[in-house]
Amino acid sequence: MSRSRRIKLQVFRATIFILLGAFFLLPIGAMFEFSTRGNSVTAPRTMEAWAAIFQTADLVKAIPVSLELALITSVGMLVLLLPTMVWVRLRLPRIHRIVEFLCLLPLTIPAIALVVGVAPLYHWIEINLSDSILILSFVYLIIVLPYSYRALDAGLAAIDIKTLSEAARSLGAGWGTVMMRVIVPNMSTALLNACMLSVAVVLGEFTFAQLLYFENLQVAIAYVGLVSAGTSIAVSVASLIFAFTLLMILSFFGRPRERVAREEELLPGTESRILPLRNSFIGVPDK
Amino acid sequence: MTSAGNPAVETAARSEGGGRRLPLPWLGVMPFLLYVGLFLLLPTVIIAFGSFTTKQGDPTLNNIAGINQDFLIKAFVTSTTISVASALLGAIFGAMLAYAVATGNPRGVFRRIVTSMSGVLAQFGGVTLAFAFIATIGNVGFVTIFLQSHGIDIYANGAPLYQISGLIVVYTYFQIPLMLLVFLPAVDGIRPQWREATESLGGGTWHYWRYVAGPLLAPAFLGCTLLLFANAFSAYATVAALITQGGIVVPLQISNLFTSETGRSQPGLAKALALSMILIVTIVVVLYTLLQRRTSRWLR
Numbered sequence: 001m002s003r004s005r006r007i008k009l010q011v012f013r014a015t016i017f018i019l020l021g022a023f024f025l026l027p028i029g030a031m032f033e034f035s036t037r038g039n040s041v042t043a044p045r046t047m048e049a050w051a052a053i054f055q056t057a058d059l060v061k062a063i064p065v066s067l068e069l070a071l072i073t074s075v076g077m078l079v080l081l082l083p084t085m086v087w088v089r090l091r092l093p094r095i096h097r098i099v100e101f102l103c104l105l106p107l108t109i110p111a112i113a114l115v116v117g118v119a120p121l122y123h124w125i126e127i128n129l130s131d132s133i134l135i136l137s138f139v140y141l142i143i144v145l146p147y148s149y150r151a152l153d154a155g156l157a158a159i160d161i162k163t164l165s166e167a168a169r170s171l172g173a174g175w176g177t178v179m180m181r182v183i184v185p186n187m188s189t190a191l192l193n194a195c196m197l198s199v200a201v202v203l204g205e206f207t208f209a210q211l212l213y214f215e216n217l218q219v220a221i222a223y224v225g226l227v228s229a230g231t232s233i234a235v236s237v238a239s240l241i242f243a244f245t246l247l248m249i250l251s252f253f254g255r256p257r258e259r260v261a262r263e264e265e266l267l268p269g270t271e272s273r274i275l276p277l278r279n280s281f282i283g284v285p286d287k
Numbered sequence: 288m289t290s291a292g293n294p295a296v297e298t299a300a301r302s303e304g305g306g307r308r309l310p311l312p313w314l315g316v317m318p319f320l321l322y323v324g325l326f327l328l329l330p331t332v333i334i335a336f337g338s339f340t341t342k343q344g345d346p347t348l349n350n351i352a353g354i355n356q357d358f359l360i361k362a363f364v365t366s367t368t369i370s371v372a373s374a375l376l377g378a379i380f381g382a383m384l385a386y387a388v389a390t391g392n393p394r395g396v397f398r399r400i401v402t403s404m405s406g407v408l409a410q411f412g413g414v415t416l417a418f419a420f421i422a423t424i425g426n427v428g429f430v431t432i433f434l435q436s437h438g439i440d441i442y443a444n445g446a447p448l449y450q451i452s453g454l455i456v457v458y459t460y461f462q463i464p465l466m467l468l469v470f471l472p473a474v475d476g477i478r479p480q481w482r483e484a485t486e487s488l489g490g491g492t493w494h495y496w497r498y499v500a501g502p503l504l505a506p507a508f509l510g511c512t513l514l515l516f517a518n519a520f521s522a523y524a525t526v527a528a529l530i531t532q533g534g535i536v537v538p539l540q541i542s543n544l545f546t547s548e549t550g551r552s553q554p555g556l557a558k559a560l561a562l563s564m565i566l567i568v569t570i571v572v573v574l575y576t577l578l579q580r581r582t583s584r585w586l587r
Contacts, residue, residue, distance in 0.1 A: 005492070013387040013390060016383050016384055016387040020380060020384055023463075024404070024460070024464075026429075026430070027416075027420055027423045027460065028419065030419070030423040030428060030430065031418065031419050031422045031423075033429045034421075034422035035422075080318060080319055084318070084319035087312070087315040088316060091312040091315065092315070105327060107572065108517075108569045108572045110521030110565070112521065112542065112561070113562070113565050114327075114330055114331075114561075115545075116541065116557050116558055116561040117330025117331055117334040117337075117561070118330045119545070120333055121325070121326070121333075139326055141322070142326045142327050201410075204412070204413055204415070206414055206523075206527070207523050207524055210524075211545060211546065218414045221418070222528045225421075225528070226531075229418070233418045233419075233421070236414070236415040239415055243410065243411070247406050248403065
């Protein structure tokens, strides 16, 4: 590479990083600024809006509810999806494509469209089963399918489950033992990935909750924002930091396996530690 | 010794394979199929069916014909405008960012930060994003006040945040990181040797981009742009948190027609709109998948 071209390239890179860096950091900085404002522009900085988070009934109620929803959805996802995927790989490889298609299907159905079709079901569930907000988990499990599927699929591809399960079976293990003591410990990173992504999606979900008349965290933030923008913005910053921490943990745990993969050149050009996220963002219900 | 001449082995194999092979393996996937059938396929069928029936269940084309009303056509045009503009902006800046990242140290801290941040910010949609922009260019936002104190009033022509141009900027905020994530693998696939080959044949920068890198990246770029379009077109929460009245885009119209708070709910029309959104997004995603497949041919 010639010297002048290298300089040109560096100038281009610096320009892009500075411009886009400013574009991305400005709103986040503005949120911090806004949430620490006093009563007037000249008033000293306060943390009142942050303290108010814990005095706002809607938020105090919605935060644990959303965490519960995230937990139920993650557990439900693992219980439903993992055995199915293992089973398909071992015993029914010919329907692998169908399962993959079904799991990725929610990407092509916008949340705002799906909610219209799901509403009659929820009407029935509320009358006959329960009207708790936790029933939102039913549909949340569907919207986390694409992300979970990719995460688990990457994990399953990295281990030889056929050999592992045959070895375990020949030593007398039942299917339960094979799952819990052989497959699960061998793909803990993928399981963690799938769970973290599910948690991130559920905590950010707004569309279904709002249109089915449930108050989860995002609906509460929007609602509180009508009264006190400062508090809502403080919660928004907090949830952003939470999401960032979550994905940082994910990247921390995900790194060793990725390094192995890269050395084997199985995954050309995928630096992102959130590999399963690749190509799978559309339809994140909450945009 | 093989099992060929051993009757005991053959019988054992047959008894397992013959009678029980069909039901048992299928039983294992039944919970999953039932669940997906109930909460994904059935709702889709309900939407499709409801688009062509009246409230009483009689077949009708009125719901589909109902889309042809001025306010809905306008919502479709606005939705498309915002989606196309934010997809193009996101694709162009995202691609430049991807190139800037790909030309750096592949194991550098910088690259790691940019990709991790993109992972978070591409997810960063909805209510949180709406509030981020309210804090920035809302009527008492940080930038608004800063510019006002320097004699520039961005509110001179009305609130920018609640207009099409404002929404495009807001959407671009999650489009650029998404573009980086989906386009980076393609940019990484470019080998420095190709550039050297171009130079050894006497080609310059222009030739390289016009005849080598450009055509190679074009399908991926187009595909990713389509993905970004679908992403923006489906977006609901951001705009719902920003604009509580009226229906500037299709998702807001669906929400208005669907909720009965105003007493004017039209479930049939809401379903017809939902169906048309599903069709549009499906077509776009299928095109994206085809283009992506073409890209992966040389990427591997």
